[in-house]
Amino acid sequence: MRSASSTTPTVLLFDIDGTLILTGGAGRRAMTAAFADVHRNGEACSHFSFAGMTDRAIVREGLRVIHAANGGGTPDEAGIDAVLEAYLKRLADEVARAGSYRVLPGVEVLLQSLRGEPGLAIGLGTGNVRRGAMTKLARGSLDVHFAFGGFGCDAEDRAELLRAGAHRGAAALGVRIEECRVVIIGDTPKDVAAALAIDAVCIGVGTGGFAPEELVKLGAKTAFATLAENGAREALLASP
Incomplete structure (x- = not known):
């Protein structure tokens, strides 16, 4: 270049x-809801910053937290895709109603x-x-x-x-x-x-x-x- x-x-x-x-936090709220929808765990992403992370990396890290709590395992691509799809379904509503957007x-x-x-x-x-x-x-x-x-x-x-x-x-x-x-x-x-x-x-x-x-x-x-x-x-x- x-x-x-x-x-x-x-x-x-x-x-x-x-x-x-x-x-105004719409992305984090949508991601939290997506993990709750798919894994019944809305706390998976609560302990790390999203700043500069890609969506897939955020989901992967959240799934690592869940796997660690359940005795181990590795996030797979299908599992990441499932959470991302749930996230996108939630995101539009969260963005629309975000008061501090x-x-x-x-x-x-x-x-x-x-x-x-x-x-x-x-x-x-x-x-x-x-x-x-x-x-x-x-x-x-x-x-x-x-x-x-x-x-x-x-x-x-x-x-x-x-x-x-x-x-x-x-x-x-x-x-x-x-x-x-x-x-x-x-x-x-x-x-x-x-x-x-x-x-x-x-x-x-x-x-x-x-x-x-x-x-x-x-x-x-x-x-x-x-x-x-x-x-x-x-x-x-x-x-x-």
């Missing part, structure tokens, strides 16, 4: 939770300003499975901005799902991935680590619980308190 210049095709991949929106500062203005920018592909890089991602974004009318992405249904490993999104962005631009500058926008150390793992630039945002300076120390090229901050758009585009 190439370094930035004014003529370099650019793929932007935005994280969702804590970067574009806050869902909000689009984060600067997001709408930034996305509108990027529309139609030549040589730019705007996508998602998220641990949410695609259906869940669009459910979360639709309430804030942000889903219309994203025609592609890398999702938790592409890979359980965050770096690999970002790689998938980057390749889709390059295809949308009609170029090879090696010709592109790829930029990951996220709010957690896992976003930073995954970006570095695929040789992408990471732009951090401090709206998800981690301070901008912490994200920079971990390897983000720069970080902003919010995407409304002066210079955020220029950093994404590598403008002077």
Whole structure:
């Protein structure tokens, strides 16, 4: 992936939770309900943070907790799929009624300003499975901005799902991935680590619980308190 210049095709991949929106805990409530529905255990995910985790990784960890409590065993893919399906059935209602759902500062203005920018592909890089991602974004009318992405249904490993999104962005631009500058926008150390793992630039945002300076120390090229901050758009585009 190439370094930035004014003529370099650019793929932007935005994280969702804590970067574009806050869902007021809708995802966690839906996941808790899904485990209760499938395994009669609503506590399986209560003792670890979801921050930066993919949906499949969250379910896998919850199933490990259940197996450990029941004497052992290994989560299998069919078992993960069953919980994810229950989660998606619950998610739409939880998002719809989340009282503290909000689009984060600067997001709408930034996305509108990027529309139609030549040589730019705007996508998602998220641990949410695609259906869940669009459910979360639709309430804030942000889903219309994203025609592609890398999702938790592409890979359980965050770096690999970002790689998938980057390749889709390059295809949308009609170029090879090696010709592109790829930029990951996220709010957690896992976003930073995954970006570095695929040789992408990471732009951090401090709206998800981690301070901008912490994200920079971990390897983000720069970080902003919010995407409304002066210079955020220029950093994404590598403008002077």
